[in-house]
Amino acid sequence: MVTTTTISGVDLELRSDWSVGIGGSTWTCGERLCEYVARHPDEFRCRRILELGSGTGLVGLFIAKVVPEASVMVTDLPDHVGLLEENVKRNGGAVTARALDWERDDEIPGAFDIVVATECAYHPRLHAPLVGALARACGPGVRCFVGITKSDTTLDFFDRVISAGLEYRLLEGDSYFGLLEIRRQVDFYREPRTEVVRLWTQCWENRGEAVVCTQCGEDLLRPEDWVEAAAATIEASTGSRDDVVACACGALFCSEACRKGADMHRLLCVGHRDADDPLVRFKTRLADDDVVEDADTLILAAAWLATGAPWPRHHENGGVVVVSAWVSELWKLLGELPGTAHRTATDFGELLSFVRSRAVHLERPHPLCRVCRDAYLHGEILPESLREGLVRKYKPDPDMTDDHALSWILAAPDEFFEPVRLVALCFLDVRRAATPTCAVAWAPAEGRFVVARLDDRCVGGGGGGGNETVGRIEEEEEEEKDVELLLARARLEDRWDDIEELLAGQESPAALYELSRVAGWRGDWNLALERLRDAVERAPEDPTIAAAWKSATSFFPYVLREDDVKIPFVPSLERYLDGRIAVAKNALDAEACGRMVALVEARARAVGWSTSRHYSVPTTDVPVGDVPELLDWFNTQLATRLFPLLEATFQVPAASLRVIDAFFVKYSPDAQRDLPLHEDQAQYSLTIAMNPAVDYEGGGTYFPHLGRPEPLNVDVGGVIAFDGALLHGGYPTRRGTRYILAVFTHSCIEEEC
Ligand SMILES: O=C(O)CCC(=O)C(=O)O
Ligand SMILES: [Fe+2]
Structure with a gap:
C-alpha cells in the first residue's frame, strides 16, 4: 500500500509492507524525529547520515528532502531492502539503501557523522544488538538520535548504552515518546557549555x-x-x-x-x-x-x-x-x-x-550514574514511600507499569525533578566510602545549590547536616501537603527532627517503631527502647518489631553474679588517640573463642551468613542473638570482662553500659575482604578477635586518625575498644579467614537507666 505521509509540511510517498515484519510500516516515533529534523535542519546539514532499522525509510528520506546537503544511507535487514529501494526511488534525494544486520554484520558500511534510529529498542531482545551497532557506528564526534516509545523501552537499554561506553541525554519527550541523543561518553564531557555547568567528579x-x-x-x-x-x-x-x-x-x-x-x-x-x-x-x-x-x-x-x-x-x-x-x-x-x-x-x-584535576564541565541534563540509579531502583536509597510518591506524581502514561515509570524517572531525572535540577549523586563522604551520600542539585530559581543527604544508615551521631539547604524541596512538598512524601524526603535527608514532628502523636506500631529508630540514631537509646516497648506491646506479632525487640533485649545489663566474678577483671590496656582507642590483649579465653567460631560456622552451614548488616558493602555476619549458646557465652563475657574493660577504658560505670547490637563477622579474601571507613552507630565499640592471628594475613581495625598505614590488630581473645564516632574500617584480609565479634554499646549514664 502506498500512502502519502505529510510531516512538517513535507510530503513523502511511502509504501509500507507488513509482510516483511514490524519494520515494514511507519511509526509515530519516526515522525517525531522528522519533526525534530525540520526544526533543527542545521544540525544535519552536510552531514553523512546512517539510519539503522530504517523500515520504510521514513526518517532517512525525510532528512534527504529537508536537508538536501546531507548524504543519507538507509539500512535494514536484507528482506527489507527491496521495500527501502522502492521508497528511495519514489522520493529521490541523496539516499542509498543497504542491508545491515546488527547481529551478523560486524562492519558499519562507511563513516558517518550522525546515526538515526527510531522504534528500534522496543523489545529487550533488540537491546544488545542495537547498542552493539550504535557503539560501532558511534566514533569520535558522532551523534546518534534514537527515538523510543517509553512504554516499550526498559531500563536495560540505558544500562547497555552506558556499559558500551556511550552516554545518553533526553533531547525531547512527552508522555509517550523520548528522543535521545547518544554519544561516546567522552564526547559528552568534551563540550562544556557554561550556561549550566554541572559537576560530576566522583x-x-x-x-x-x-x-x-x-x-x-x-x-x-x-x-x-x-x-x-x-x-x-x-x-x-x-x-x-x-x-x-x-x-x-x-x-x-x-x-x-x-x-x-x-x-x-x-x-x-x-x-x-x-x-x-x-x-x-x-x-x-x-x-x-x-x-x-x-x-x-x-x-x-x-x-x-x-x-x-x-x-x-x-x-x-x-x-x-x-x-x-x-x-x-x-x-x-x-x-x-x-x-x-x-x-x-x-x-x-x-x-x-x-x-x-577531576572536575567536569557538563552542560547537559545527565542521567544518574548507573551505580546511583541501581541503588535507587533496588530501594537502597529511595524509600518505598518516596518511590510510590514519585511514580504517582510523575507516571506519564497510565498504561505503564510502576516499575517502568520509575525506570523513566530515573533514566531522565531532569524531566521529573524540575525545578530543582539534579546535578550529581556524590560519593564524597569518606565515612561511607561505597555509597552515594548526597544528591546535589542546582536550583536555578534560587541561584544556589541544594545538597540533600541520601541515606540514614551506617552513621552514628550528627545527621541533619543538609537541613537548611533543602528548603526548596520542603517548600514544594509543603504545598502538596502530602505527609508521606514529606516523610520520605525527611528520611532521605536524615532530618530526624522533621521525622519526629511528622510522626508526633501517632500511635500505630509502625510509627512507634520508626520513632524508636530515630531515637536510636540520635543516641537516645533509652527512649529508643521505651518506644520499641510501646510498639511491641501494640503489635507483638509484627516480625520486624518483634525481631528488633528480641535483639534489643537479648543482651544483659551489667549484673555482678557471684560465680562470674571470682577474680575481678583488671585489663591491661594500650591506649591511643588520647584514650579514644584501647587495646587489651588476652581479654577473653582463646579456647572459648574457638568454640564460638565452631558454633557460628555450624549455624552458618545450616542457615547461611547474613549479608545485609552494612548496606554499603556486602558483609558476612551472624547476629549474636541468633545463636543461643553464643548469646549465653557473650552475656557472661559482658558482665565479667567486656563491661569492666569499657569502664577502665572510658571511665564510665559498667552498670550504665548497654549493648545496642553485636555481630559475629567473617572476613576472607574471596568473600567479605574488608569494610570501608565508617563510624559506628554506637557510643563505644568493640572488635574482639575470635581466631588466632596466624590463621590469616592482613586484617585488623584501621583508624586513619592514627596517622599510620597499618591497622591495629590483636590475637585471639584480644579486644580493641574505641569511640564509636571515630572513623574506622576493617583492613583487608589477604589470606585465610578472620573472625571477629563487633559489639556496639552505649552508656545510659546521662539518661535515666
Ligand atoms: O574489622 C574490623 O576490625 C572492624 C569491624 C567494624 O568496624 C564493624 O563491624 O563495624
Ligand atoms: Fe565499625
Whole structure:
C-alpha cells in the first residue's frame, strides 16, 4: 500500500509492507524525529547520515528532502531492502539503501557523522544488538538520535548504552515518546557549555578517569589536558592498553601486581583514594570536628570553582547583580569551621587542586550514574514511600507499569525533578566510602545549590547536616501537603527532627517503631527502647518489631553474679588517640573463642551468613542473638570482662553500659575482604578477635586518625575498644579467614537507666 505521509509540511510517498515484519510500516516515533529534523535542519546539514532499522525509510528520506546537503544511507535487514529501494526511488534525494544486520554484520558500511534510529529498542531482545551497532557506528564526534516509545523501552537499554561506553541525554519527550541523543561518553564531557555547568567528579571517576596508577602513582597518561587524558583512559580501561589494569570503581593500576598490592585502595574503594590524597586528608580532618556534611558542600563548591565556570549569579534589589549566594555561603562556612583560620589556605588550596584535576564541565541534563540509579531502583536509597510518591506524581502514561515509570524517572531525572535540577549523586563522604551520600542539585530559581543527604544508615551521631539547604524541596512538598512524601524526603535527608514532628502523636506500631529508630540514631537509646516497648506491646506479632525487640533485649545489663566474678577483671590496656582507642590483649579465653567460631560456622552451614548488616558493602555476619549458646557465652563475657574493660577504658560505670547490637563477622579474601571507613552507630565499640592471628594475613581495625598505614590488630581473645564516632574500617584480609565479634554499646549514664 502506498500512502502519502505529510510531516512538517513535507510530503513523502511511502509504501509500507507488513509482510516483511514490524519494520515494514511507519511509526509515530519516526515522525517525531522528522519533526525534530525540520526544526533543527542545521544540525544535519552536510552531514553523512546512517539510519539503522530504517523500515520504510521514513526518517532517512525525510532528512534527504529537508536537508538536501546531507548524504543519507538507509539500512535494514536484507528482506527489507527491496521495500527501502522502492521508497528511495519514489522520493529521490541523496539516499542509498543497504542491508545491515546488527547481529551478523560486524562492519558499519562507511563513516558517518550522525546515526538515526527510531522504534528500534522496543523489545529487550533488540537491546544488545542495537547498542552493539550504535557503539560501532558511534566514533569520535558522532551523534546518534534514537527515538523510543517509553512504554516499550526498559531500563536495560540505558544500562547497555552506558556499559558500551556511550552516554545518553533526553533531547525531547512527552508522555509517550523520548528522543535521545547518544554519544561516546567522552564526547559528552568534551563540550562544556557554561550556561549550566554541572559537576560530576566522583561519578566521572567511577567511569575510569584516572591518570596515575592508584597504587604506585606511575603516570599512565599525560595529565596536561585532562579531557584527552580521560578519552585515552577510557580507551585504556576498555582494553586497548593491555598493560593497564582497571578496578571496578574505575581506578587504574599500571600492573596486576600493583592492583593486588593496593590494600588501601580496596579498603576505601570508590569513595577513597590514598590516605595522603588531599580529599581524604581534608575530609578526615573535618570529620574530627563533626562537620563532614559541610565538607561535602565545600568540596562541591570547590569543584565548581575549579571548573572555572562563571559563578552563578542572581538578581537582587531591583536588578543589582550579586555574586551568587553560595560563594559567600562557602566562605562563611569556611569561617565557621573550627580551626579554619589556620587551615583554610592550605587545606582548601590542596582540595582545589585535587578537584581541578577531576572536575567536569557538563552542560547537559545527565542521567544518574548507573551505580546511583541501581541503588535507587533496588530501594537502597529511595524509600518505598518516596518511590510510590514519585511514580504517582510523575507516571506519564497510565498504561505503564510502576516499575517502568520509575525506570523513566530515573533514566531522565531532569524531566521529573524540575525545578530543582539534579546535578550529581556524590560519593564524597569518606565515612561511607561505597555509597552515594548526597544528591546535589542546582536550583536555578534560587541561584544556589541544594545538597540533600541520601541515606540514614551506617552513621552514628550528627545527621541533619543538609537541613537548611533543602528548603526548596520542603517548600514544594509543603504545598502538596502530602505527609508521606514529606516523610520520605525527611528520611532521605536524615532530618530526624522533621521525622519526629511528622510522626508526633501517632500511635500505630509502625510509627512507634520508626520513632524508636530515630531515637536510636540520635543516641537516645533509652527512649529508643521505651518506644520499641510501646510498639511491641501494640503489635507483638509484627516480625520486624518483634525481631528488633528480641535483639534489643537479648543482651544483659551489667549484673555482678557471684560465680562470674571470682577474680575481678583488671585489663591491661594500650591506649591511643588520647584514650579514644584501647587495646587489651588476652581479654577473653582463646579456647572459648574457638568454640564460638565452631558454633557460628555450624549455624552458618545450616542457615547461611547474613549479608545485609552494612548496606554499603556486602558483609558476612551472624547476629549474636541468633545463636543461643553464643548469646549465653557473650552475656557472661559482658558482665565479667567486656563491661569492666569499657569502664577502665572510658571511665564510665559498667552498670550504665548497654549493648545496642553485636555481630559475629567473617572476613576472607574471596568473600567479605574488608569494610570501608565508617563510624559506628554506637557510643563505644568493640572488635574482639575470635581466631588466632596466624590463621590469616592482613586484617585488623584501621583508624586513619592514627596517622599510620597499618591497622591495629590483636590475637585471639584480644579486644580493641574505641569511640564509636571515630572513623574506622576493617583492613583487608589477604589470606585465610578472620573472625571477629563487633559489639556496639552505649552508656545510659546521662539518661535515666
Ligand atoms: O574489622 C574490623 O576490625 C572492624 C569491624 C567494624 O568496624 C564493624 O563491624 O563495624
Ligand atoms: Fe565499625
